[in-house]
Amino acid sequence: MWFRRDLRLTDNPALVAASSGHDVLGLFVLDPRLLETSGAPRRAVLIRTLRALDEQLDGRLVIRHGDPATVVTKVAREVKAEAVHCADDFGPYGRQRDQAVRATLEAHDIPLLRTGSPYAVSPGRVHRDAPGTPAYQVYGAFYRAWQTHGWPAPVAAPNPDWVSARSDGLPRERPLGQVELPSVGEAAARRAWYAFLKDGLADYGRERDHPGADGTSRMSVHLKWGTIHPRTLLADLSPKDEIYRRELAWREFYAAVLADRPDSARGYYRPELARMDWDNDEQKLAAWQRGLTGYPIVDAGMRQLLAEGFMHNRVRMIVASFLVKDLHIEWTYGARHFMNHLIDGDLASNSHGWQWVAGCGTDPAPFFRIFNPRTQGKKFDPDGHYVRRYVPELKGVPDRWIHEPAANPDGMPSGYPEPIVDHAVERIEALARYQNSRG
């Protein structure tokens, strides 16, 4: 069983397939290049998730470093495997990699058998007309078809005889400083889900937009590493939980879009805006990355990202809009920074979320929809709880001025920067550049 982004035993159809009457060896291949670009929190979450899985297997999880095409085949031959099982991967890199692995395995008469995927409905299954026709580009239509299509019920964990082999072991975590990471691994994912079902789901529609209250489910990190499957979540929802179900469907929608258009992982889904007059100013990018823009809600979000590898969804939209429309920096810079630091960073959701904000994605936001960071702050973090948690320089600023400390008649607290740009000016500038790029 080759584990990838499905680091769990329950509701894992590939593992069920591997277990039917056979001994099973659990393998995870660590690509060194993957870890090098990861921030410390993201790296730590992967390592801890793997450690949790290893404990579930009584220490028999085999970790190998290197190129999957070489490594998977090597291990399979070492233990004389009859077959290699895994879940399907629809990402641009995953597809190529699996092609290569399959070819190498087949040269030794070992089949690569793919069962299930990280989605309730695998990409390509929901289509407009006949199979093979283009994917939906409009979310609402996708959602209706996706629900109609339906998905199977969760499957129980099998209980195979686990065998083992030589393991390279896990790499060391890097120092995290003050960071508090969530508990990860399958058991933690279940605990988090049940806690949300009990205490969060009923108020989700009302609370999810307020970063200070933290009313989101926080399931993204578990879905990303596959310590829980979306089928499991969907099975626990009732018809009235429409708002939450729609959020799960967004993840499936973007995965389907990316599978249809692999180039949209790094490039423009709609190419029109590639011609925009971008500044891509390095100093402004650095100020944004470090949370030193002088806009409290933006800085709080960017610092939460560095500290926890997480950012509240509402704030993700605000900081993304700020980078693209206030700093005139291409969405690709922001998307890359997010992927390096987010512990829940999912390529499809990340790339397409950014493109939605930038106006070059599926169902893009109209270009004139530009977030005002001060208005957004006042609306969604009215008492400044969120800002004060991540921007300690602003602790003493009264609520009245927490989202515009520079306007406080009592002066700015020391150590906090003046706004690096004037939002009102840059908003007009962004609108003008969009007009120009349209010819």
Next chain:
DNA sequence: TTTTGAGTTGTTCGA
């Protein structure tokens, strides 16, 4: 095939 209606998350301005 043609037509029609609709489309995640906003802001500003003026009444």
Next chain:
DNA sequence: GTCGAACAACTCAAA
């Protein structure tokens, strides 16, 4: 302070 309209134009999906 609240409210409605304007901000554009295009593509997709379904009737």
